[in-house]
Amino acid sequence: MDYFAQQLINGIALGSIYGLIAIGYTMVYGIVGMINFAHGDIFMIGGFIALISFLVLVSIGVTAVPVVLLLVLIVAMATTALYGWTVERIAYRPLRHSFRLAPMLSAIGMSFVLSNFSQVSQGARIKSIAPIITGGYTLFETGGFAVRLSNIQIFIVLTTVALLLAFSWLVGRTRLGRDMRACEQDQTMAALLGVDVDRTISMTFVIGAALASVAGLMYLLYYGVVDFFMGFVAGIKAFTAAVLGGIGSLPGAMLGGLAIGLIETFWAAYFSSEYKDVAAFSILIVVLIFLPTGLLGRPEVEKV
Amino acid sequence: MTDAPAPPLLTIRALRASYGKIAALKGVDLDVRAGEIVALIGANGAGKSTLMMTVFGRPRARDGRIAFDGRDITHLPTHLVARLRIAQAPEGRRIFPRMTVAENLKMGADATEASAADHAVDLERVLGLFPRLKERLTQRGGTLSGGEQQMLAIGRALMMRPRLLMLDEPSLGLAPLITRQIFDAIRTLNRRDGLTVLIVEQNANQALRLAHRGYVMVNGEITLSGEGRELLQRPEIRAAYLEGGRQRA
Numbered sequence: 185m186d187y188f189a190q191q192l193i194n195g196i197a198l199g200s201i202y203g204l205i206a207i208g209y210t211m212v213y214g215i216v217g218m219i220n221f222a223h224g225d226i227f228m229i230g231g232f233i234a235l236i237s238f239l240v241l242v243s244i245g246v247t248a249v250p251v252v253l254l255l256v257l258i259v260a261m262a263t264t265a266l267y268g269w270t271v272e273r274i275a276y277r278p279l280r281h282s283f284r285l286a287p288m289l290s291a292i293g294m295s296f297v298l299s300n301f302s303q304v305s306q307g308a309r310i311k312s313i314a315p316i317i318t319g320g321y322t323l324f325e326t327g328g329f330a331v332r333l334s335n336i337q338i339f340i341v342l343t344t345v346a347l348l349l350a351f352s353w354l355v356g357r358t359r360l361g362r363d364m365r366a367c368e369q370d371q372t373m374a375a376l377l378g379v380d381v382d383r384t385i386s387m388t389f390v391i392g393a394a395l396a397s398v399a400g401l402m403y404l405l406y407y408g409v410v411d412f413f414m415g416f417v418a419g420i421k422a423f424t425a426a427v428l429g430g431i432g433s434l435p436g437a438m439l440g441g442l443a444i445g446l447i448e449t450f451w452a453a454y455f456s457s458e459y460k461d462v463a464a465f466s467i468l469i470v471v472l473i474f475l476p477t478g479l480l481g482r483p484e485v486e487k488v
Numbered sequence: 489m490t491d492a493p494a495p496p497l498l499t500i501r502a503l504r505a506s507y508g509k510i511a512a513l514k515g516v517d518l519d520v521r522a523g524e525i526v527a528l529i530g531a532n533g534a535g536k537s538t539l540m541m542t543v544f545g546r547p548r549a550r551d552g553r554i555a556f557d558g559r560d561i562t563h564l565p566t567h568l569v570a571r572l573r574i575a576q577a578p579e580g581r582r583i584f585p586r587m588t589v590a591e592n593l594k595m596g597a598d599a600t601e602a603s604a605a606d607h608a609v610d611l612e613r614v615l616g617l618f619p620r621l622k623e624r625l626t627q628r629g630g631t632l633s634g635g636e637q638q639m640l641a642i643g644r645a646l647m648m649r650p651r652l653l654m655l656d657e658p659s660l661g662l663a664p665l666i667t668r669q670i671f672d673a674i675r676t677l678n679r680r681d682g683l684t685v686l687i688v689e690q691n692a693n694q695a696l697r698l699a700h701r702g703y704v705m706v707n708g709e710i711t712l713s714g715e716g717r718e719l720l721q722r723p724e725i726r727a728a729y730l731e732g733g734r735q736r737a
Contacts, residue, residue, distance in 0.1 A: 359598055366595055373582040373583075377596060378648070
């Protein structure tokens with residue numbers, strides 16, 4: 185039971201990270217109908233920018249942890265958002281009216297470009313950072329096994345919840361959110377109502393990238409390392425999470441992220457850590473057999 | 489087509505448009521003056537909807553000129569045409585199925601520069617015109633009946649405070665009673681507020697009764713034009729109308 189509780193905590197923290205990345209996949213799919221394969225690498229870029237910002241802040245003598253975290257968060261979100269915007273602008277928008285697979289192929293290309301760019305500019309070695317958020321609480325202890333909730337896990341979950349609240353408000357209550365949903369449902373009609381569709385699509389990439397950068401920051405804090413290749417596996421996992429939750433569904437992306445995080449953690453804890461990825465993908469396949477549109481996806485047929 | 493009291497609001501000259509290699513508009517001339525209701529009638533596939541969409545650049549004009557209030561808008565991006573407050577209730581209604589009725593109406597209001605207070609007034613007016621929408625404000629657009637969806641599409645266009653309202657087959661698939669309600673609403677808006685309307689219809693009889701002037705389109709060309717009731721008397725219109733009637737049955 186203690187062991188179970190500990191894995192639950194670990195799984196939720198990991199799942200939060202996957203969920204934040206998954207939102208970017210699902211938003212872009214919803215609005216332009218493509219899988220942005222470069223999104224995992226945007227997450228990686230976010231991790232690197234967070235690392236660089238930490239080092240810069242420390243070198244200029246800013247050491248108060250809350251201040252540092254807030255500044256890094258802002259810098260990482262803004263800079264990574266710019267990457268997301270640029271990728272869409274140069275690699276996807278020119279292909280928007282091309283054949284369906286063209287932007288997808290371009291996305292795979294961008295994925296290589298971003299990871300190689302990191303490799304060349306930052307080096308191929310794994311970069312590590314000293315723990316920034318330390319400490320935690322022992323929830324309970326039985327038979328020599330302590331169930332621990334670390335401060336970093338609290339930070340991850342609280343930040344995720346805050347971002348999700350802000351994000352739901354944006355999508356549900358603001359003009360931009362309404363424009364995004366309009367473009368997702370009928371781009372031509374949105375344009376007939378004065379919505380700048382290109383700008384709205386750009387903003388979708390910007391928001392997706394900003395959320396992924398926070399995931400990158402969390403990953404850096406949680407594992408203490410980043411490397412140029414980390415976007416690939418995390419990206420695939422988060423994409424799986426988006427499909428599991430129902431691609432196009434925003435709550436689904438978060439739910440899928442949590443599910444993948446928990447499956448992976450529990451599998452590694454109770455069976456074998458070598459096969460944890462296999463477990464996550466196997467469960468995806470099983471779910472898709474019975475629920476082809478994912479957990480919260482909507483059926484294809486819609487009364488219009 | 490005698491001397492015009494008001495200047496043309498929308499001017500279309502020698503307009504050509506095509507889908508791939510298929511020519512849809514083959515040199516169309518059409519005017520809509522401020523305060524007028526103009527009907528564009530013709531059979532299925534004549535190019536009526538294409539003409540409306542070409543004003544918005546979808547498809548882009550191959551040749552010719554579209555001017556609105558003296559300004560050339562032939563090559564203006566779609567959303568900027570809309571922001572001139574040219575509103576369309578398009579073919580197929582195209583309401584947002586996963587937005588509520590209130591949000592659909594808000595999408596129209598967003599296109600204007602008007603204040604929130606003005607939006608509230610506009611909303612009351614639209615709901616006064618179509619009371620059925622009032623009961624459904626929190627319902628998703630996709631759950632409405634066909635007639636309600638049409639009312640929503642028109643209501644959404646009206647929320648744009650249109651200087652020109654374009655209606656594409658507002659009667660299509662609707663019960664006669666609802667069609668009459670919608671036509672009455674359009675007539676009221678025109679008489680009371682001076683709303684300028686371009687209406688596309690296969691239902692030539694009702695459209696020409698409603699309109700001040702009409703144009704008849706055949707195979708991407710305007711073949712006839714004139715005052716609404718006058719056109720209604722012409723034998724070739726009667727033939728076309730009857731033919732249209734058979735297709736609709």
